[in-house]
Amino acid sequence: AQSVTQPDIHITVSEGASLELRCNYSYGATPYLFWYVQSPGQGLQLLLKYFSGDTLVQGIKGFEAEFKRSQSSFNLRKPSVHWSDAAEYFCAVGDNNNDMRFGAGTRLTVKP
């Protein structure tokens, strides 16, 4: 079965600084990859997804992610972080059966 590792439990960045959240996956076939964001007390909101094609994916709120098959990675990036980006971020990998496996999450704190 597929699995996801998010190596960083907690990251703190200054407002305006760049951000990269790491995600590594394990899956035998071409993965379907997702990044979700969750604010406290809320459900998950999809930031972006990769199914096939261009390996650089643009998402909402200025986020992008790059699929690197050779590294089994799907890292999330943002050039300039805003205070409202503080939240928990989840990377997920799905298969053809809608069986989606999530990473443990990375909590982002934004310093003023």
Add this chain to the structure above:
Amino acid sequence: KAGVTQTPRYLIKTRGQQVTLSCSPISGHRSVSWYQQTPGQGLQFLFEYFSETQRNKGNFPGRFSGRQFSNSRSEMNVSTLELGDSALYLCASSLTSGRGEQFFGPGTRLTVL
């Protein structure tokens, strides 16, 4: 278009009781998946229903069950509640089963005392 709705949003039960959670998917979506989120275990897949049939199941005991109705609304039931069942239960809907972009509801916060 209305999003995924879950009721109730908060629930407090005692050990041994049973509970039923409800999820209404986005109109037109036929697949509903359920997840359990806890601080210790993170987000774990419970099961997926598509066209009233359970298509996929995670690694949870038989106390966790679900069903889907002809209007795609889904319910999840947990019997003989244990303290460890305290969690945020998230429902997600997608248009189809497989390769689905899933849209999540706000969750039901279950506390077992």
